[in-house]
Amino acid sequence: MSKTLALIRKEFLQRVRGKGFWIGTLALPVLLVGLSFVPALLMHVSAGKRNNVVVVDLTRRLGQVLQADASDSKLKIQVVTADSAQLPVLKNRFSKRISRGEIEAVLFVPANATKPENVGLELYAKNVSNFELNRALRTRVSEAVVEVRLVDSGFDPMLVRQLTRGLDLKTFKVGKAGVQQRSAGAEFMIVYLLVFSLYMTLIFYGTFVMRGVIEEKSSRAVETILSMVRPAQLMAGKILGIGAVGLVQYFLWLIMIVVFLTLGQQWLGSAIGVEGFVGSIPLGTLVAFVVFFVLGYLLFSTLWAALGSIVNSESEAQQLQFPLVMLLVIPFMAMFYVINAPNTTVSVALSLVPFFAPILMFLRIAVDPPAFWQIALSVALLALTIWVAILVVGRIFRVGILMTGKRPTLPEILRWLRHG
């Protein structure tokens, strides 16, 4: 046991001290956070630059109402009151200002707009397909017109303000644990990010273990080490040492994301927030993530260790690791089906397959927690598979690790299994 611990310590320290570990630890969250928040940042930046819009008001009554509402973050409206006689001149003048880029758009409100008639507004702009701007402008002007119409009908202006106040939409998720407030987009993003992290890190750390085994073989240190420890201890040291690196890396990522979101919240206001992302992951999902990461890691790193032990170089391993990668790609692809139909027979069956369970059972737990027996069954099957894999791979490893030269054929490997 103390020997295995010494090997774990060696693997762990050797990697944590390396440059690669810190580059990887820093690069991945920057990449992920960057990808998910660049749109939010861009929106915030462009929102900071309010669009200059001119409203030419032929009703002569919108000026006060429109300019009174200065809280609009998207639009900066300048109201120009005019007669219909001035229209051609104004159209000409504002068209030029639009061309020069001084203003974004000009909106003409006809004189009869405040009458209860169906009238059209005319918008002139360089880019007429800016939906965001068009909708905001139309909403603002429509509200103003409605307000004027109501006041004309004898309502108190203050009362009109109060009565026409819009309503916010909040979304709620109904789950086993009760009802929780959740935003639809964020929900999908979180689940996707978590599953994607699982998928990436299982491949990443699996390959890491394989590379470690190949290094061990090619440094020719393996015979010395095997005179000191059993092959099983060597394999356990590699897998657990690198696994510990993985857990530390995840922990650092978690800290970095929390720090980033906290700072982000301060800089960017409510555009993004800790509560919006991390806070809305239920504890059960987090526990499931850790459990399925650990189990998945144990299963796949064991398989990758076997692969490393039978090859002589990484290029040789490249060709052979395809089936292994497929065992992770298939559930990752199936994710898009399972996320929409987590409780169909197909989804249940797929999520019980031990090789797919780390991704698919976790996904189902995150989206809509299945019955407890299903979770328990998949964990039990997964644990059983890990146990069998360790026994089988241990035999391959024991012989393979000392082999150099020709790569063993499948019949040879089967013979090791029988006699190992």
Add this chain to the structure above:
Amino acid sequence: MNAIELVDVWKSFGETTAVAGLDLLVPRGCIFGLLGPNGAGKTTTIRMVMDIIAPDHGAIRVLGQPNSGEVLDRVGYLPEERGLYPKMKVVELLELFGVLKGLPRQEARSRAGEWLSRFGLQDWAENKVEQLSRGMQQKVMFIGTVLHQPDVIILDEPFSGLDPISSTEVKEVILGEKRRGATIVFSTHLMEQVEKLCDEICLINEGKAVLRGPVAEVKKRFGARNVLLAYDGQPDFLYDTSLVAHYDDYGHYVEIRPAEGVSPQVLLQRAVREVEVRRFEVKEPSLHDIFIQVVKGEARREVPA
């Protein structure tokens, strides 16, 4: 109690039989040479002793116990294929080796320091292994083998790739470890080293022991031990057929092949009585000659008991 005992050990890889019914007995406290041509099964035998590969059949005992688990911590092994982790610091590597052989971490570290100083490598302790020359790496490997003061030290071709100075240093360490009480087994095909260092040998060929015993005894058994005598006087004992099987006299110099069972001592005693002895030399066949003789004539020769 013997250091190492093998009884009827077999091992084959696919169609090839590497070790075929090998019996081996290494007494404690000696320097034991495991000899044989390339491919004789030396390395396979050693790997089986270290439980790196399992024999197909047969029993292996180390220091009186089955060769697994803790008893192997009392053995130090230097494989022929010497590799170290290139990215580790020298002192950390030695510390790891010590801990893997059951030493407390602190103890392993301080011993590593002592050994590095002994080999003049103390300034390299904090360097990475890959920054060391090949010769230095060999010495580090050697330190890793003896760091935990093993009772049995197994060295597979310890002198291969060493320059004369390093060879001498390694030889000194081997003798030092023997004085400490360790049993040393080394495999080699360099007969010169064996003649000078070993107390006992076992010659294996094609996976079987073909010759074994104390070096002096092996030499006695093999090849005629001729006696060279330079003398003045009348050597009448030359005509005594119970003493001399054959002689070649030059008047003041004679080469004698003693009769069966006659030791050079007996001849010398007779010679001293009859002539004035100016020079007396027992010319032993070299192990090198025996090695070639035995391996080439293996098919015709009985395995000596």
